[in-house]
Amino acid sequence: MDKKTIAVDFDGTIVANAYPDIGKPLLFAFDTLKKLQSEGHLLILWTYRSGKKLEEAVAFCKKNGITFYTVNKSYPEEEMSPNISRKINADLFIDDRNIGGMMGWGEIHHLLIEDTNTSKKPNLKAKRPKKGFLSRMEDLFKDQNDTDV
Template identity: 60%
Template sequence: MIKKSSKIIAIDFDGTIVEDKYPEIGKPLIFAFETLKKLQADGHRLILWTYRTGSRLEEAVEFCRKHGVEFYAVNKSYPEEKFDERETSRKIHADLFIDDRNFGGFPGWGVIYQQLYGPSEDIEEILRKNRSKRSFLSKLFKR
């Protein structure tokens, strides 16, 4: 559970932040951008770690920017890193990796939030009580 120490968190794009529609950009997954903004507000460094390159990568970065999330680094461990496949590994340094290809699949941003911050109230119960995204978010992020 994240409390006070800052973490470096690597996050996949297709199937994790947005529905997997590659090479197109899918719709944002529910609570993805809200959770990412909360993580940034708490001082965590977010790295976009995706298969996308070139113009497809630029589209993804811009899509996230338009939704209020700018990453600490994109497809690298830190902003100044230069990739040279002869000298640099594509593996990046991060404390956590959030990806839809994890063993067991992507659990959803509500579950990720609870894993990082601990349960404040059962998410399924909140969803049953509150059908609107706005009321759910106001309870989820009220801390």
């Protein structure tokens, strides 16, 4: 599978929403982000935070094992000015403000990890090759869009 650039929100997505403070990490958020990075995907922190509050969020993520490719911009060398949009060039966005809400990190985490207990699901592994997280997510969204009228 192709490597993706994924923009991830902070408040309400990685941590519980307690802005301007930092909330508690959401269950499986950091585990999932670490898995995405280990698969070679680029993670961008894309947040409303700026200045000292942004520095605190970046430091919190780093303390929890995540160093982002870049923060609030599309690539590290991008120069920010008032004339440049803060819209991020990413393949996917993980944000609590998605239409229909955000899939929980627990669900995302389970999509990343194959069930090692083959006695429960022997036919699933035999019928399909192992897919990465993003391929499974794309399949899930295709299935949802196919059933929508």
